[in-house]
Amino acid sequence: MSERKTVIPNSRVQARFAGITTFGRYPRIEDVDAPVDWAVVGAPFDGGVTFRPGTRFGPRAIREQSQYLKHYSMDHKVDVPGVLSLADAGDAPIKPYSVKETLDGVAEHLCTIGDPSATKLMLLGGDHSLVYAGMKAAWIRQGKPKGGLACVHFDSHMDTLDTVWGEKWNHATPFRRLIEEGILDPKRMVSIGIKGPLNSEDDLDYAREQGIELVTHGRWQAEGFAPIRAVLDRIGSDGVYLSYDIDCVDPVYAPGTGTPCVGGFTSAEALDLLRQLKGINLVGADVVEVLPDRDVAGNTALLAAHVAFEIMALDAATR
Ligand code: MN
Ligand code: MN
Numbered sequence: 001m002s003e004r005k006t007v008i009p010n011s012r013v014q015a016r017f018a019g020i021t022t023f024g025r026y027p028r029i030e031d032v033d034a035p036v037d038w039a040v041v042g043a044p045f046d047g048g049v050t051f052r053p054g055t056r057f058g059p060r061a062i063r064e065q066s067q068y069l070k071h072y073s074m075d076h077k078v079d080v081p082g083v084l085s086l087a088d089a090g091d092a093p094i095k096p097y098s099v100k101e102t103l104d105g106v107a108e109h110l111c112t113i114g115d116p117s118a119t120k121l122m123l124l125g126g127d128h129s130l131v132y133a134g135m136k137a138a139w140i141r142q143g144k145p146k147g148g149l150a151c152v153h154f155d156s157h158m159d160t161l162d163t164v165w166g167e168k169w170n171h172a173t174p175f176r177r178l179i180e181e182g183i184l185d186p187k188r189m190v191s192i193g194i195k196g197p198l199n200s201e202d203d204l205d206y207a208r209e210q211g212i213e214l215v216t217h218g219r220w221q222a223e224g225f226a227p228i229r230a231v232l233d234r235i236g237s238d239g240v241y242l243s244y245d246i247d248c249v250d251p252v253y254a255p256g257t258g259t260p261c262v263g264g265f266t267s268a269e270a271l272d273l274l275r276q277l278k279g280i281n282l283v284g285a286d287v288v289e290v291l292p293d294r295d296v297a298g299n300t301a302l303l304a305a306h307v308a309f310e311i312m313a314l315d316a317a318t319r
Contacts, residue, residue, distance in 0.1 A: 004079070005037070005084060005085040005086075006026055007027055008024070008071070023308070024309065026040065026088050029087040029089040031087075035114045036084075036118075037315070039086075039088070039089040039119055039121055040121075041090070041092055041109075041110065042059025043094060043130045043133070043134075044056045044057065044060070044091055045094040045129075046058075047129075048169065048170040049171055050164050052258040052291065053291075054291040056126065057293065058126055058290035058292065058301070058304070059126065061256075061292035061295065062290055062308070063088075063124075064301065065302040066305035066309075069306070073313045073316070075275045075313075076316065079316075084316050092133075093105055103132045103133045106137075107133040107134075110133060110134065110137035110141075111140055116141035117141075120282060120284050120315070121134065121137065122284075122285050122311065123286035123287075125287065125288030127171040128159055128243075128245050128289055129171040129173075130286060131159075131174045131175070131178070131243045132169075132178060135149060135183055135241045135284070136183050139183045142239055145239065147182075148179075148182050148183050149188075149238075149239055149283060150238045151184055151185075151188070151189040151242075151243060152228075152231075152240055152241075152242045153245075154191075154244045154245060154248040155191060155194065155247065156217075156247045157261070158191060158203070158204060158206075158207045158212075158214075159171065159172055159174055160173070160206050160210075160212075161176065161203075162206075175207075189211075190227075190228055190232075191207065191215065192215045193216075193220070194214055195216060195263055217263060229276075237281050239282075239283035240280050240281055242280070242285040244287045245288055245289045246289050246307070247260060247264070249265050249266070253266055253300075255295060256294045256295025256296070257291050270303070270307070271307070275310060280318070282315050285311045287304045290304045
């Protein structure tokens with residue numbers, strides 16, 4: 001155990017409910033000398049929501065629910081903090097009254113964390129507008145690869161609208177902005193768990209025209225993991241950004257979210273889907289849309305903590 005890359009207090013010595021609350025009880029990044037493999041960063045911002053606000057409290061809730069995270073993945077047979085150096089980098093600065101200033105500021109801040117060539121970032125939202133900042137920072141940290149990044153996207157919604165209420169910057173539009181700026185390659189993007197009803201028949205037209213692979217919830221039920229596997233095989237070793245909107249999970253399991261959509265994944269299905277991504281070449285990730293005030297027993301934040309862990313476990317399993 002002393003060989004672990006991440007120093008985590010022994011829970012048999014220091015109780016899990018004691019001490020300052022960092023994600024997974026990982027050390028604060030200031031307390032780690034060498035560049036870490038993954039830094040967890042909060043972005044307590046919900047100025048981009050189209051329905052119920054409150055995800056600004058998401059990062060704190062996820063950190064709190066992460067205290068009981070254990071570290072050894074039985075599925076991948078890997079001690080995640082044993083293989084990876086992990087740290088909590090605190091929260092990014094936000095401007096609660098401005099979406100665009102927040103996204104630019106968060107992206108800028110993310111670019112300063114750790115060593116861009118070695119450190120990957122796990123962004124905890126906050127609403128899904130933040131994927132613009134998370135993915136832009138990942139793209140810059142990768143040296144702005146021409147053609148943009150590949151993306152695996154879990155969500156009930158496509159988030160590729162042009163505007164809402166006349167505003168271009170919100171949680172229903174980030175992937176369109178990323179495509180427009182050449183940061184995201186839609187032909188190397190798969191969106192998993194999309195389900196209706198839609199606002200109108202043409203809601204998904206933009207995504208389809210851009211070449212995004214849609215694995216709707218119904219298609220997943222019919223075809224399983226195969227269409228996702230096909231995209232992963234096609235993008236091969238490309239750098240992939242993983243964006244996880246917790247509302248892809250059924251509100252029975254994840255009620256704490258602002259735009260809930262019935263008929264989604266169970267918690268077990270959600271975790272199993274993530275584990276099947278083993279081999280993916282991650283360059284960064286986010287877990288967004290946790291809304292603690294609607295989260296009756298903290299189970300949405302608990303699931304979000306596990307989702308973040310499983311994403312980092314994917315990286316640990318491929319090293
Ligand atoms: Mn979303
Ligand atoms: Mn959503």
